Amino acid sequence: MFYDSLLVNENNNIFNGPEYIDIHKSISKEDHKFYKSYDFHKGLVVYNGQPYFDIKMKYDLLNDLLIIQFDNKNFKYISLNSSLISEFEIDNNRFVRLKNNTILEPYYKNGFFEVAYQNKEYSLYTKYKKVEKKKIINKSIYYTFKEHSVHFLNFKNKLNLIDSKKDLLKAIPGRESEVKTFFSSYSKLFKKNKQQFLIKLLGNLSANQQ
Incomplete structure (x- = not known):
């Protein structure tokens, strides 16, 4: 439940926002809805x-919200206003809030995407989400969570969803032969960890750029 009441702190504008209360009781800390x-x-x-540094935070993938810790007598956790967040970094991973468009719309929610790889040519973005499943144990409700991710490649100012070999060939015109050769060598990695595959591919293409 997210309350509408606001915490006002005159010394730091980031500590303004609705209180965050986690209503999803999980079976263990290992099975949770956060990044x-x-x-x-x-x-x-x-x-x-x-910019605010050394902020205690965690990223709620179920609701696509950034939560910060703020201990005082009234509030303990605050849900930041997503529209005011341009980027954040957690566990050495950078997330940015992208502008919505027809490609991103089905996955957008509050618009936070991990910058998985970036150089002058390519930008690879990953969108994470978690879905919950309700369980009843000893007449109490608990939740389990499953994580999903989708990947978007920006090349020459054109954004494409990457979910298959065909998507890759469409997204990177002019490098079809290299993509096919790489895919043949690393098809198992594509199935096992698509993000790692794409990072490796883009690094390879950049290194071989003529």
């Missing part, structure tokens, strides 16, 4: 144009 870890970790967030 990588149930626990809070210090990170960076650019909020309303202002």
